[in-house]
Amino acid sequence: MATPLAEKIKALIATNGPISVSDYFALCLADPEHGYYKTRHPFGRAGDFVTAPEISQLFGEMVGIFLVMAWKSHGEPDNARIVEIGPGRGTMMADILRVIERTAPVLYDTATVHLVETSGLLKLTQRETLQRHENKVHWHDSFDEVPEGFTLIAANELFDAIPIRQFIKTQAGFIERMVGLDEAGELTFTTGIAMLDASALPSHAKAQPDGSIFEFAPARQAVMMAICERLTATNGTALIIDYGHMVTGFGDTLQAVRAHDYDPPLAHPGFADLTSHVDFEHLARTALATGAHLNGCMRQGDFLVGLGIEERAANLGRGKDEKTQHDIVEAVHRLAGAGSGHMGELFKVLAVSSPAVHVPPFKAPG
Secondary structure, X not given: OOOHHHHHHHHHHHHHOOEEHHHHHHHHHHOOOOOHHHHOOOEOOOXXXXXXXXXXHHHHHHHHHHHHHHHHHOOOOOOOEEEEEOOOOOHHHHHHHHHHHHHOHHHHHHOEEEEEXXXXXXXXXHHHHOHHHOOOEEEEOXXXXXXXXXXXXXXXXXXXXXXXXXXXXXXXXXXXXXXXXXXXXXXXXXXXXXXXXXXXXXXXXXXXXXOOEEEEOHHHHHHHHHHHHHHHHHOXXXXXXXXXXXXXXXXXXXXXXXXXXXXXXXXXXXXXXXXXXXXXXXXXXXXXXXXXXXXXXXXXXXXXXXXXXXXXXXXXXXXXXXXXXXXXXXXXXXXXXOOOOOOOOOEEEEEEEEOOOOOOOOOOOO
C-alpha cells in the first residue's frame, strides 16, 4: 500500500518530472505534513532504530568526558555554549550534563546548553528528559540561532540524515540519479541531465565501471562549514559521530530503516528513516578549508576505549547483580566492538578545534 507521502511525491513527479535523490531524501524526512521526523518518534526500541545513547549511558558519559577535556584544553573559559545538533530524545545530553556537573562544576555552573532541533515532537520529549537542567537549556530551530561565544559542539548521527545527491557513471560522464515513475506509475530510479564536474570526483573515478554511483553531499558540506566557521570565530571544539567511511569512494549507500530492519529506499516514503553513509574525508577537507584544526578521525570503538569506557563499565557494574553486569558488558561490546551488530568499526568520530588544541584520545598536533 502506498504511503500518503508516496502519493504526494508521485503527483509532484507526474506534474513536474523526476526529482533528484536529494529532493526525495529531504521530502521523506522533512515534508511538513508527512515527513518522517515531523510525524513520529523514531528513536528507541519502540521506534525504528536505536542510537548509541539509547544503548547505554556509557556513550553519553564518554562524550561528556571528551567535552570536559576539550574545555580544559581551551583554558577553561567561562560562559561556554554546550551545543547538540540533532539531540534525539535528549538522552545523550542528559548523560553529558551529569558528567560535566560531577567532574567540571565550574563548566556546568557557567555554561548554557543549546539544542538545535526542528521537530516539535522531539522538543517535547527533550524538555521532559532534561527537566532537571531546564533553567540552563535553550532550543533553536537552526544552528545560526545559537548565541556566539566559546562553543563545545556534539553531533551524533546528524550528518547521515542530511540529504545527498547521487551521480551514476555513464559513457558521457557522471549523470545525476533521479527518482521518477515507471510504466505502472510507481516510484523508480532514473537519470536526469545534470552532470557532476570532474573536479568533485576522486582521482580514481575514470577507473570505475559504468553504473558506478558517486555520492556528493553539498548540504553536509554547508553544515560542516557553518560549524567550523563558528569555531574559528569564537573558539571551541566540535565532535561529530556517525556511520560512514574515512576515505572518499564509490557505491550506493542510500538506505531506509523501518521497525529496526532495512527497507527499500523507495518503498515507504515518510514511514521509514532515510539515511546514507557519511564521507568523513570530505568533512575533514571541508574543515581544513575553513582554517579549523583537525584533531583527527578514528573508529568509534577506538574513541570509546581511549576515553576509558571499559574502566567506567567496570565501575558501573561493581556490586550489581549478574544480569546487570552482563547487560553492561554487552552494551560496551555493541558500542565499541567490531563486526555485524556492533558499532565500533562502522561508526567514525571526527573532532575539529579552533585554535589547535590537544584533546585525547586524538593525537597531539605534530
